[in-house]
Amino acid sequence: EVQLVQSGAEVKKPGESLKISCKGSGYSFSTYWIGWVRQMPGKGLEWMGVIYPGDSDTRFSPSFQGQVSISADKAISTAYLQWSSLKASDTAMYYCAISTSGSYSRFDYWGQGTLVTVSS
């Protein structure tokens, strides 16, 4: 059974750094693109970017390029989303998801989400 298990909720202050994780199981981790999707409180879904764990090829939405980094450690089947300096506007639920087809807009399996709260 394919599963994506994300790290727990985080409460941070503006300016702090953060790395959240997404651990895949039940499939060959290196062979499917993993993406990250943001959902701000009460708002819709926003595609942030994807990574191919096999070679760490990464693609970003222009809206998120330079704002976050995406990485993956295939040895432990885990992808990461990272911020170097959080802002209050980063408060959101973040989902990881995988595409088994290679289509960046088709996410077949999703993690449960990680809630990030940034507040002073």
Add this chain to the structure above:
Amino acid sequence: QSVLTQPPSASGTPGQRVIISCSGSSSNIGSNTVNWYQQLPGTAPKLLIYSNNQRPSGVPDRFSGSKSGTSASLAISGLQSEDEADYYCAAWDDSVNVLFGGGTKLAVL
């Protein structure tokens, strides 16, 4: 501000057929396939329709998708109370990677 435009809300009574639209342009829907997601309250999104009109295993055939030109539609027939959710279309855009529609909140009255 999404460039895939969905109506913010839709509604129907049990048993009815509801259609949710998703309007785009030649750089996204017009030249790429459309996927649809269902997000039940408090849960992660779930893939509902892929490649315009294909259902993943386990999705009831009450759900169907179609695409024509720069627009796509999700139809739900035999509406049930458990269909009350937010629905999102998504497509690759040639300039900005992937776009999601703004989402449609479906109420079952």
